[in-house]
Amino acid sequence: MKILLIGANGTLGSAVHSALRKRDHQIVTASRSGSDISVDITDPDSIRSMYERAGRVDAVANTAGSVPWKPFTELSAQDMRDGLTGKALSQIELVRQGSMLMGGEASFTLITGVLTRDPVVTGSVASTVNGAVEAFVRAAAIELPHRQRINAVSPTVFAESMDVYGDLFAGFQPVPVAVAADAYIRSIEGRQTGQVYTM
Amino acid sequence: MKILLIGANGTLGSAVHSALRKRDHQIVTASRSGSDISVDITDPDSIRSMYERAGRVDAVANTAGSVPWKPFTELSAQDMRDGLTGKALSQIELVRQGSMLMGGEASFTLITGVLTRDPVVTGSVASTVNGAVEAFVRAAAIELPHRQRINAVSPTVFAESMDVYGDLFAGFQPVPVAVAADAYIRSIEGRQTGQVYTM
Numbered sequence: 001m002k003i004l005l006i007g008a009n010g011t012l013g014s015a016v017h018s019a020l021r022k023r024d025h026q027i028v029t030a031s032r033s034g035s036d037i038s039v040d041i042t043d044p045d046s047i048r049s050m051y052e053r054a055g056r057v058d059a060v061a062n063t064a065g066s067v068p069w070k071p072f073t074e075l076s077a078q079d080m081r082d083g084l085t086g087k088a089l090s091q092i093e094l095v096r097q098g099s100m101l102m103g104g105e106a107s108f109t110l111i112t113g114v115l116t117r118d119p120v121v122t123g124s125v126a127s128t129v130n131g132a133v134e135a136f137v138r139a140a141a142i143e144l145p146h147r148q149r150i151n152a153v154s155p156t157v158f159a160e161s162m163d164v165y166g167d168l169f170a171g172f173q174p175v176p177v178a179v180a181a182d183a184y185i186r187s188i189e190g191r192q193t194g195q196v197y198t199m
Numbered sequence: 200m201k202i203l204l205i206g207a208n209g210t211l212g213s214a215v216h217s218a219l220r221k222r223d224h225q226i227v228t229a230s231r232s233g234s235d236i237s238v239d240i241t242d243p244d245s246i247r248s249m250y251e252r253a254g255r256v257d258a259v260a261n262t263a264g265s266v267p268w269k270p271f272t273e274l275s276a277q278d279m280r281d282g283l284t285g286k287a288l289s290q291i292e293l294v295r296q297g298s299m300l301m302g303g304e305a306s307f308t309l310i311t312g313v314l315t316r317d318p319v320v321t322g323s324v325a326s327t328v329n330g331a332v333e334a335f336v337r338a339a340a341i342e343l344p345h346r347q348r349i350n351a352v353s354p355t356v357f358a359e360s361m362d363v364y365g366d367l368f369a370g371f372q373p374v375p376v377a378v379a380a381d382a383y384i385r386s387i388e389g390r391q392t393g394q395v396y397t398m
Binding site for chain 2: 044071072073075077080081084088089092093096099100115116117119120121122123124126127128129130131132133134135136138139140141142143144145
């Protein structure tokens with residue numbers, strides 16, 4: 001398959017890249033810089049040019065998205081808007097534009113995270129945004145044109161990120177990022193749709 | 200208790216109003232028009248004036264929120280932004296501002312709906328927005344200052360709305376709006392927090 005991997009240089013993106021290479025897929029990478037295609041997924045015009053350059057693909061896999069982390073009592077209205085733009089509207093726009101351009105059996109795999117279900121302090125924007133994307137995935141699955149599919153990968157904290165996020169996620173069982181990468185393979189090569197793969 | 204009821208003239212708002220009156224609460228109503236206080240909850244400044252006029256209350260109960268309904272393939276990027284503004288950012292801003300102004304045991308009760316879990320055609324914006332608000336409620340619950348609480352009421356289609364929405368919700372079991380109103384009472388008078396009351 002020809003697969004467009006967005007956010008290809010991050011911790012998760014690199015792991016997905018490795019996993020895809022082992023499966024003999026043709027991979028086109030995209031990210032802010034250092035990939036085949038430069039893209040800012042918070043900008044619909046940038047998404048449009050990315051798709052023009054990538055051409056038709058069989059799967060779009062996104063691992064990119066960022067949100068502000070702040071104690072709730074210090075949160076501004078703008079922080080919440082920034083989070084929705086950075087990880088929810090961006091991913092939804094990837095699917096909205098992509099669904100019009102891609103073939104009948106294309107799939108979309110988005111990134112969310114455990115905070116949808118299990119919040120942590122300073123993570124209220126992340127929780128909100130993940131909740132939006134997971135509900136969107138279930139809803140878009142029943143309306144995508146042709147036989148297109150959509151799933152979300154919703155990992156807990158990565159073992160590889162415990163030095164940075166370990167205090168926030170005290171007592172959470174981390175997973176190796178390779179396990180989350182496998183969920184992308186499952187979404188891309190399987191036939192399920194509307195699923196949120198938790199781990 | 201002194202309760203600020205927002206969206207007091209809608210189908211659900213009127214039912215919550217009736218339920219609250221039976222419990223001998225002091226009720227201050229707010230809505231776009233026809234209530235004690237005029238408010239547009241999509242405008243943070245309008246929320247600010249509403250809270251100034253209402254003064255300190257023991258509970259904020261919101262039943263207002265609107266989203267575009269459209270087939271996924273006809274959805275614009277703006278439709279999704281409008282939905283998030285109309286029902287997610289608006290409700291989150293009610294809590295963000297309210298939490299700074301209200302007393303130690305104030306509660307916030309927000310409105311979501313069944314589409315978070317069970318999507319219907321043309322409802323992808325509604326699903327996304329409900330998912331955002333439900334995850335926000337779980338996250339804010341662990342960070343609200345003092346002993347403030349927050350819950351969401353997530354009803355399925357109302358029996359009273361089946362003439363309008365019945366085709367969209369074919370086969371869903373409708374509930375009387377009074378049952379959803381009871382969930383507001385449960386949220387306001389109970390001690391739970393971070394709950395999504397489904398029915």
